[in-house]
Amino acid sequence: MKLLGYWRSSAAYRVRIALNIKGVDVEHQSIHLVKAGGEQHQADYAALNPQELVPTLIEGDDELALSQSLAIIEYLDEVYPEPPLLPQDVKDKAIVRAMALAIACEIHPLNNLRVLQYLSGPAGLDEAAKSAWYHHWIHSGFSALETQLATYAGRYCFGDTVTLADLCLIPQVYNAKRFNVALSAYPHIERIYDNCLQLDAFIQASPEQQADAS
Numbered sequence: 001m002k003l004l005g006y007w008r009s010s011a012a013y014r015v016r017i018a019l020n021i022k023g024v025d026v027e028h029q030s031i032h033l034v035k036a037g038g039e040q041h042q043a044d045y046a047a048l049n050p051q052e053l054v055p056t057l058i059e060g061d062d063e064l065a066l067s068q069s070l071a072i073i074e075y076l077d078e079v080y081p082e083p084p085l086l087p088q089d090v091k092d093k094a095i096v097r098a099m100a101l102a103i104a105c106e107i108h109p110l111n112n113l114r115v116l117q118y119l120s121g122p123a124g125l126d127e128a129a130k131s132a133w134y135h136h137w138i139h140s141g142f143s144a145l146e147t148q149l150a151t152y153a154g155r156y157c158f159g160d161t162v163t164l165a166d167l168c169l170i171p172q173v174y175n176a177k178r179f180n181v182a183l184s185a186y187p188h189i190e191r192i193y194d195n196c197l198q199l200d201a202f203i204q205a206s207p208e209q210q211a212d213a214s
Ligand SMILES: N[C@@H](CCC(=O)N[C@@H](CS)C(=O)NCC(=O)O)C(=O)O
Pocket: 008, 009, 010, 011, 012, 033, 038, 040, 052, 053, 054, 055, 067, 068, 069, 070, 104, 112, 113, 114, 115
């Protein structure tokens, strides 16, 4: 099994955490998102992932190429069921998925590299306006999530067991800190971040621990 990713990619970071929690050893291949205009746009990578985004998981003898981090994680969760990343109860499972999707669909796509590049390129925004865009969508998404966490969180996003929601939250917080977003208005998010970063699976998956970190 091979994971094509990038050290600073929050979507690849989610998958790295899942692999570590499951104890699955994979070969890592770096797809540099910036160098030479972005290796994700090169033809051989685009043939594997037509959206030209990381991560891609290459799996099995037939070299199946899987895209979309949440699809990859749910695939891993089914192939390697222990420890589970989703609760058993169907309602609890839906709540965890809703929190994960709130990050992966409502926050992350708005501050993705290609969006930021478009803002400073064709849209003509200066650095201050681009930063305001980034901060706006993080605050919008995190304040909604903080409200949900007030109901459901324990040590982690959903009670005291790590779930798919934590795998999405921690990379997004890493990203927000990188862009200097103040997080003091989100005590649940800050607490969960600190708790997750005490776990080896999260520590080993963190961007700075990756071989391609620069
Ligand atoms: N929904 C996708 C998002 C993937 C994604 O946006 N990846 C980013 C890195 S976190 C990327 O490859 N960006 C390259 C670009 O924007 O050109 C997933 O969850 O896998």
